[in-house]
Amino acid sequence: MVGGAVRPVLRYLHCMNIGGRPYRTLWDTANGIEVIDQRHLPHRFVTAELRTAEDVAVAIREMWVRGAPLIGAVAAYGLAFAIARGDDPVQAAAKLLVTRPTAVNLKWALNVVLQSARSPLEAARQIVADELERSRLIGEHGLALIRDLASRRTPVNILTHCNAGWLACIDYGTATAPIYAAHEAGIPVHVWVDETRPRNQGAALTAYELGEHGVPHTVIADNAGGHLMRQGRVDMCIVGADRVAANGDTANKIGTYLKALAAKDTGVPFHIALPTSTIDWSLPDGSEIPIEERDPDEVRFIDGLGPHGPTRVRLVPESSPALNPAFDVTPVRLITGFITERGAFANLRHNK
């Protein structure tokens, strides 16, 4: 695994921007793939080359790359690298599968590679192309919902949680895809960005990518969303998903459930944006979705930029224990609708 220089991908139409240059979250190199090492954002833009399945496992487990669709795509390459050097495909897939438990895209992508008639590398490349198209279509379908709200009031104020942006996908994002589409269509939008403790994917990543793309936004403390909804300052919520059970119960970053409760109480529409690769048809409801518990130090410490560069500080008394469930499950009754690449669907079980 080696650090790489900042390098743009080819100019693709409507790619998301960093410093005015279009990027995607991964691209092929002569020896593997290059990814954006998201641990350093928003303070430094660093890329890394992943050449082996072990590189990929570390990058997923330690969240160099994260977000359900991106985890799946990168894992697919990891499996392709393992098979190319002669590893047993099923054993290699099993090693990659345990890197993160909640996002079902990981399992889905590994199965696609294992079952594909194409070469493993071609299958991984196809997953990237398909996820890209799924995000683009989520943007198109979600745009209609934002357009409808904009006919009554602008700017349309949209609250999102965690990072379900292009950094979590290949391009465009899931929750952010309709937002970028609206921005490009000239519809005034403003995004309330939940900071998303403990790892602050909202403050660090969503704010960064919206800012780089020129989308108006404001970072809020996680606890502020309910207050803003009661004040009528949120027109809709759009969040992503890590695993959606067959009945629509949705696992997403910890704190999503509380936003859904507040949205229900205040009558704010609460939408889940997801590619169908995030649906786990094998689970009838959300009760069996595995919830990742991460290192309590992610709660006890916080990373930031100090006067001498990146720094980490302790927030809690040295002897206090902490608990760090990384996801929660929002029951389907709290969800207004699902925005997928196949269309935006109203949830008939909303409020039932």
Ligand code: MRU
């Ligand atoms: O722990 P992370 O950063 O991988 O969690 C990501 C999320 O919860 C996203 O909201 C989710 O994966 C949707 S991604 C488009």
